[in-house]
Amino acid sequence: MAMPPGEPLRLERIEVLLFRAPADPPVQTSFGVMHERPALLIRAIGDDGASGWGEVWCNFPSGGAEHRARLARAYLPALACGRHWSQPQACFDEVSRRLEVLALQCGEPGPLAQIVAGLDIAIWDLLARRRGVPLCKLLAPELQRPGPVAVYASGLNPTDPQRLAAQRQAEGYRAFKLKVGFGAARDDANLAAVRAAIGPQALLMVDANQAWSLDQAVAAGHRMAGHELAWLEEPIRADAPLAHWSRLAQDQPLRLAGGENLAGLDRFEDFAAADGVSVIQPDVGKWGGLSACLQVARLAQRHGKCFCPHWLGAGIGLAASLHLKAAVGGSGMVEVDANPNPLRELLAQPPFVLEAGAVRLDDTAGLGVEPDLRAARRFLVNLS
Numbered sequence: 004m005a006m007p008p009g010e011p012l013r014l015e016r017i018e019v020l021l022f023r024a025p026a027d028p029p030v031q032t033s034f035g036v037m038h039e040r041p042a043l044l045i046r047a048i049g050d051d052g053a054s055g056w057g058e059v060w061c062n063f064p065s066g067g068a069e070h071r072a073r074l075a076r077a078y079l080p081a082l083a084c085g086r087h088w089s090q091p092q093a094c095f096d097e098v099s100r101r102l103e104v105l106a107l108q109c110g111e112p113g114p115l116a117q118i119v120a121g122l123d124i125a126i127w128d129l130l131a132r133r134r135g136v137p138l139c140k141l142l143a144p145e146l147q148r149p150g151p152v153a154v155y156a157s158g159l160n161p162t163d164p165q166r167l168a169a170q171r172q173a174e175g176y177r178a179f180k181l182k183v184g185f186g187a188a189r190d191d192a193n194l195a196a197v198r199a200a201i202g203p204q205a206l207l208m209v210d211a212n213q214a215w216s217l218d219q220a221v222a223a224g225h226r227m228a229g230h231e232l233a234w235l236e237e238p239i240r241a242d243a244p245l246a247h248w249s250r251l252a253q254d255q256p257l258r259l260a261g262g263e264n265l266a267g268l269d270r271f272e273d274f275a276a277a278d279g280v281s282v283i284q285p286d287v288g289k290w291g292g293l294s295a296c297l298q299v300a301r302l303a304q305r306h307g308k309c310f311c312p313h314w315l316g317a318g319i320g321l322a323a324s325l326h327l328k329a330a331v332g333g334s335g336m337v338e339v340d341a342n343p344n345p346l347r348e349l350l351a352q353p354p355f356v357l358e359a360g361a362v363r364l365d366d367t368a369g370l371g372v373e374p375d376l377r378a379a380r381r382f383l384v385n386l387s
Contacts, residue, residue: 011087012094012130017080017122018046020374021072022317022382024345031160033184033214041068042317042346042382044374045075045118047083047125055129055369058320058350059121060289067114072386074111075118078102083122091126095119095294116266116290123292124323132369138323139364142297142330149329151361153178155206156341158315161185164193165200171341177360178206178336180236184214187226194230203231208260210236217247224255234282236260248279258282262299263313266290271299275306282335284313288320293327300331311335317344318351322370325355329364337362349379 022042030037043059059075061068082101088094098119106112131138139149155178156171168179181197183190190209198207209232215223220238227235235257239247241264252259260282265271267290274280283303285296296312303310310331312324321339328337340347348354351372355362364371376383 011089012091012126013050013087014047014084014126015050016048016084017075018048019072019075019079019386020044020046020376021068021384021386022346022350022379023068023384024382027343028160028162030158030342031162032182033212035063037062039065040317040344040346042350043068043072043075043121044317044319044350045079045121045125047122047129049129049133051133053129053133055125055127055132056319056374057121057123057125057128057292058288058316058323059117060286060316060320061117062315069384069386071114071118072384074114075121076386078105078115079118079122088126091123091130092294094126095123095292098122112266117288120288120290120292123294124287124319127293128323128369135368137326137364137366137371138293138369139326139329142293142326146330149364150332151358151363152325152328153336153361154325154339154357155180155208155336157210157338158182158340158342159197160342161189161193165196167341168197169200172201172205175357175360176341178208178233179341180208180210180338182212183209183223183227184211187223190223191226194227198230206233207231208233208236211238213237213240213264215239217243217251220251221254224251224257228256232257234258234260236282236284237264241265245273245277245279248274249277252279252281260284260311262286263289268295268298268302272302275303275308280308282309282311284311284338286313287323287327288314288316293323296327297330300327304331304333309333309335312337314338315340317346318348318354318372319370319374321347322351322355322372325362325364326370346379346382349382350374
């Protein structure tokens, strides 16, 4: 979306803030365990004093958040500040282009793409605040009023997941996603326990976090089909050939989901156009920010796929994901981490209100939330 004539964007400075909070309980996945919850925020400040917030994906490895924070401090101000940008997409494209050779040289295309994604979110928030409109309205000017955004409780750990599922259901969630990939017996027992806890009407999905080979995934899909699952997420490696995803879709009964570990519009276009993946899940803080993930959403819908933004971080990225989904509309849900995380609430005030499994955004300008930096000070990491 282009900005109106006479409204150039010039960034004066960029601030980078990193926070860490204990993960209690730790977050378990098939490939590792998170013992802390990091949150890396980007604040973009314009030459008129207007500012906006973005968030960078930084969950793994354990020291990766500090590394991304230092990359952001080293490169984003020099590349993005002091220039006039016609629109957020122009800044996203140019900064991404300027970092391409560095990404090759240091072998780190992921971390560099992630800091650009966080900056992009912050610029969209800045512009929406400047104009006094909700960010979803800036993304989709034709939007009269955002409807309710369906959400689901994600990240149910393999240790007593039914307890957390029951707690979140009591809070108003109607859809849930369980971590699998911990062995057939444990996965099946957890699925039975969660289904018993939430009842037959609730939506239930599973996420294998790339745990299996193609043949193992086929077997798992057949084994889990009796639990009435809405989708099977990342059962094989994200970089597996599309032919493997297509065969997996044909050889087992569950609908397939993926996208959080894809990067580049061409790759998303290939996935959306193929018959293997039915649910497309980009992560706004991991690649693309709002500028590119909005394009991913449009191409997913064009190919008849369900669009469900992925997010498992703190509150700014969650708010951005909610606004993206509100702008796009259509079927699908936004992921909300079911596990306790003080940074989700402290860094995005006021917290969203859940009603009947959905969140309704109001008319507050921008993302509609603000980090409570004073309350979160005890979690702030000194990067000097």
